[in-house]
Amino acid sequence: MAIIDPRHAARQLVFERIFRGATLSAAILVLAVLGGVGVSLVHGAWPAVSHFKLAFITREVWNPVTDQFGALGPIYGTVVTSLLAMLLAVPTGFGIALFLTELCPPLLKRPIGVAVELLAAVPSIIFGIWGLFVLAPVLQRHVQPWLISHLGHLPGIGPLFKGPPFGIGIFTASLVLAIMVLPFIAATMRDVFDTVPPMLKESGYGLGATTWEVIWNVVVPHSRVGIVGGVMLGLGRALGETMAVTFVIGNSHRISASILAPGTTISSAIANEFTEAVGDLYTSSLIALGLLLFLITFAVIAAAQAMLSRLERRSGAVA
Amino acid sequence: MHTLKRLAVVGFAAMATFVASAGDISGAGATFPYPIYAKWADAYKKATGVGLNYQSIGSGGGIKQIKAKTVTFGASDMPLKPDDLKSAGLLQFPMIIGGVVPVVNVKGIGPGQLHLDGATIASIYLGDITTWNDPAIKKLNPKLALPNTDIAPVYRSDGSGTNFLFSDYLSKTSPKFLSTIGANTSVQWPVGIGQKGNEGVANMTIQTDGAIGYVEYAYAKQNKMAYTLLTNKAGNAVAPSAESFQAAAATADWAGSDSYYLILTNQDGAKSWPITGASFILIYKTPDASSNVVNAASINEALKFFSWAYANGTAMAAELDYVPLPAALIAQVKKSWASQIMDGGHPVYVGK
Numbered sequence: 001m002a003i004i005d006p007r008h009a010a011r012q013l014v015f016e017r018i019f020r021g022a023t024l025s026a027a028i029l030v031l032a033v034l035g036g037v038g039v040s041l042v043h044g045a046w047p048a049v050s051h052f053k054l055a056f057i058t059r060e061v062w063n064p065v066t067d068q069f070g071a072l073g074p075i076y077g078t079v080v081t082s083l084l085a086m087l088l089a090v091p092t093g094f095g096i097a098l099f100l101t102e103l104c105p106p107l108l109k110r111p112i113g114v115a116v117e118l119l120a121a122v123p124s125i126i127f128g129i130w131g132l133f134v135l136a137p138v139l140q141r142h143v144q145p146w147l148i149s150h151l152g153h154l155p156g157i158g159p160l161f162k163g164p165p166f167g168i169g170i171f172t173a174s175l176v177l178a179i180m181v182l183p184f185i186a187a188t189m190r191d192v193f194d195t196v197p198p199m200l201k202e203s204g205y206g207l208g209a210t211t212w213e214v215i216w217n218v219v220v221p222h223s224r225v226g227i228v229g230g231v232m233l234g235l236g237r238a239l240g241e242t243m244a245v246t247f248v249i250g251n252s253h254r255i256s257a258s259i260l261a262p263g264t265t266i267s268s269a270i271a272n273e274f275t276e277a278v279g280d281l282y283t284s285s286l287i288a289l290g291l292l293l294f295l296i297t298f299a300v301i302a303a304a305q306a307m308l309s310r311l312e313r314r315s316g317a318v319a
Numbered sequence: 320m321h322t323l324k325r326l327a328v329v330g331f332a333a334m335a336t337f338v339a340s341a342g343d344i345s346g347a348g349a350t351f352p353y354p355i356y357a358k359w360a361d362a363y364k365k366a367t368g369v370g371l372n373y374q375s376i377g378s379g380g381g382i383k384q385i386k387a388k389t390v391t392f393g394a395s396d397m398p399l400k401p402d403d404l405k406s407a408g409l410l411q412f413p414m415i416i417g418g419v420v421p422v423v424n425v426k427g428i429g430p431g432q433l434h435l436d437g438a439t440i441a442s443i444y445l446g447d448i449t450t451w452n453d454p455a456i457k458k459l460n461p462k463l464a465l466p467n468t469d470i471a472p473v474y475r476s477d478g479s480g481t482n483f484l485f486s487d488y489l490s491k492t493s494p495k496f497l498s499t500i501g502a503n504t505s506v507q508w509p510v511g512i513g514q515k516g517n518e519g520v521a522n523m524t525i526q527t528d529g530a531i532g533y534v535e536y537a538y539a540k541q542n543k544m545a546y547t548l549l550t551n552k553a554g555n556a557v558a559p560s561a562e563s564f565q566a567a568a569a570t571a572d573w574a575g576s577d578s579y580y581l582i583l584t585n586q587d588g589a590k591s592w593p594i595t596g597a598s599f600i601l602i603y604k605t606p607d608a609s610s611n612v613v614n615a616a617s618i619n620e621a622l623k624f625f626s627w628a629y630a631n632g633t634a635m636a637a638e639l640d641y642v643p644l645p646a647a648l649i650a651q652v653k654k655s656w657a658s659q660i661m662d663g664g665h666p667v668y669v670g671k
Contacts, residue, residue: 064478065501132519137526164469166512167526251476251513262512264476272515275350275377276478276504278397283379 041294044287047280056288062253062269064277069285071292073253077170077263078296081245082238084174084259085181090231092178093185100186101193102215113190120183128247131176132168136248139175140167144260159257166250171259173249177241181234188233192226193219224311232304239297242267266293343370344621345612348381348394351480351535352415352598355641356394359628362635371624378480378504385409385601388610391617393601396480397504401578410604410659411579412652413597414625416642417535418564419484420594422521422544424530425451426466429545431558434459436550437492437585437593443531444472444489445496446510451529459550468529473520475533476513478504484596485533488584492593533594536564537640551593552585563592564642573648579655597644600625606662615662622656622668629653 048056048069059070100113144165151161196219204214220227250262251272264272266289277283346356353375360371376384378395385393386407394414404411421440423433439455442448448455452465475482487502500506514523517538524532524544536559539546548556557563570588571581583595602622606615629652633643644652660667 061507063501063507064505065503065507132522140527164471166471168512168523246476246515247519251515252511253507254509264513272477272513273505274379274478276379276480278379278382278504 038294041287041291045284045291048284048288049291051281052285056285057292060253060255064273064279064282067279067281069281069288071266071285071289073255074264074266074269074289075292075296076255077173077249078239078265078267078293080259080263081170081173081177081249081265082235084170085177085238086231086235088174088178089182089185089234093182093189093230093234094227096182096186097189097193098215098219100190102211102219116183116186116190119179120187124180124241124244127176127180128244131172131244131248135176136167136172139172140165144171147260160259163256163258163261165260166262168248168262169250169258169260170263173245173263173265174259176244176248177238180241180244181238184237185230185234188230189223189227192223192230195226196222225308228304228308228311232300235300236297239300240267240293241265242271246271266290266296343372344392344617344624345372345390346381346392346394346600346621347374347376347384347390348601349378349396349480349598350375351396351417352394352641355415355632355636355639358635358639359624359632362631363624363627366627366631369620369624377478379478382601385603388603388607388613391602391612391621395599395601396596397483398580398582398597398599399578399601401580404578404601408604409601410655411599411601412655413568413573413579413644413648414600414628415636416564416568416583416595416597416644417537417640418559418567418592418595418642419481419488419533420536420539420546420559421531421533421549422524422539422546423532424524424527424545425468426528427464430543431546431548432463433545434548434550434556437488440531441489441493441496443470444474444508444511445493445499466529471527471530472508472511473523473527473530473532474508474511474513475516475520476505477515479516480504480596480598481517481533481535482506484582484584484594487582488594491585540640549593551589551591552587553589553591555589557590557592559592561637561640561642563590564595565645567591567593567595568597568642568648569645573651579652602660604659604661606660606667615667618660619668622660626653626668 052069055070057071057075060072061068061070062073063069096112096116100109104112144167147161148163148165152158200218200222201214204218209217245265246268249264249268251264251268252262253264253269254261255263270286270289274283274286277286353373356371356373360373364370373394374390378397381390381393381395382399384390399409399411421435425433435456436459439448439459442455449470451468451470457465483502483504486496486500486506490497490500490502500508512523514520517534520532521534521538521542521544524530525542534544538544539559546559548558551557566588567583567586570586570591571583573579573581579599581597583597585593586595602618603613606618607613608615611617629644629649636643656668657666
């Protein structure tokens, strides 16, 4: 018979309270930090925002000499490089995850899995240096001239591949970003695919479904939420990546139709210019860029949440 | 637990260093002179036991920190305007000289073979001259075989004193550059590709056929890049060298300048290199006794270090391809210290 010792119980209660208080304050700390970041960004960005108003996000000019600043170039570069990177990395990551969980011979499973995780551990500066010294010359000499001469004249997509082959630019930055976010996407997707109960898959095979049908009709629907989560994790990293992008994007505040042309992103513009920014409006404009990135990331997360809850509702309705 | 213990040890060590370095001189600012300040600091520590803690966070950061009184001196590659200095109560003086050098990657052209002038370079960076066999370049180089290659202009993407000197030189030599671009630590380049740091620009120029870039002299020299000759204000073609940088600094009218607000680009003098610049130190004229970084004792320590560097730092500067100030200028700076940095009517530092 276990009899509860009252003193022991009281001690437990105190411990329980302290523990609860500790976890609560840890959670509140996150909110406080987030709030603090938001407040200081708005405060720092205020001179620029109140001076340029809406024109700050609609103009392409970025001229520290005349104190004229517009963030359209960095916004464009951030969005385009991230989207291109996702376009390349999501299908590849999806393929890696599916191969590892469903099709891979057991002997290969571990080496490939570890390799993917190691890729995630490479510091971003390494990707930047590799992109500049190894990837860029290859692209400049072999890939981009081919793209320009073969695709540059096509109607419709032609303008995307025009201009001199610099080797660095939006395209190179997207490529490096894709490689950087790939392990996050692949690892997350692999983990959620692994959580699909074998019974469901076996049932599918038992009904005579092909591997493709099982993957598409059982594995993917079951792990939708995790897939979206993996994609968002990758997108989050792509949007905020700084050093690697700065090395290979060409750092120009211009917007051009060609993806081979140089551009800039919000975070690389800040990294490039903040240290030597003299003058209140200049500094404030750079902080306003940071605020914009904060808002864009926020919007992406909100959109992901909305998408997830819609998916949940729909799957609930079907069931 | 283990990690926690290790963290505690690291934290303790950091605190110990902090305590040990309380007597050191602290400064922050420009990245361009950082290598030489670090080298001087090392030698000075060995000679006197006093260390220097210099954070190379950029000129903008250096100006902010000295105004916030968190460091004893600030360092900037762009001189502050006399009005700014007056309102902040700061004294400004030049510490070291360097030069910016245009470099090219054109097939068959080696170091010192191509001859350019400010107006031509401005046209290249404005996108008006786009091939290497353009008549304007041919006219300056009648004997060179110039290819039909497209010019790929490369610029510094990060805000820097190098950008300031280069854009200032182009603004002084090309009215169109002045009216459309202007001079600053970062400017809005209409064409070309941006790379971070001297090493980024040097690398991109080496990698790209037909490229033109601009880097600090040391980078051009150490990477054996194809630097160009430039036409200076006197109309002579000059090559970048310690002598031509010093010539520009020596010809400049420092005595007539207000608070050393003097930019050394496009100076007179037969031998002057036209893209020369000084890196400046900012220090308070009136010590603040309530502060522990800008009080009389710490300012005195900082000035002692600068005085030592003027006297003993020349060989070290030359090793790193920096150029020391001309002797007359050093004498003038020391006179400014004695007459302007005062604490209760007495000069803070009395040098020999």
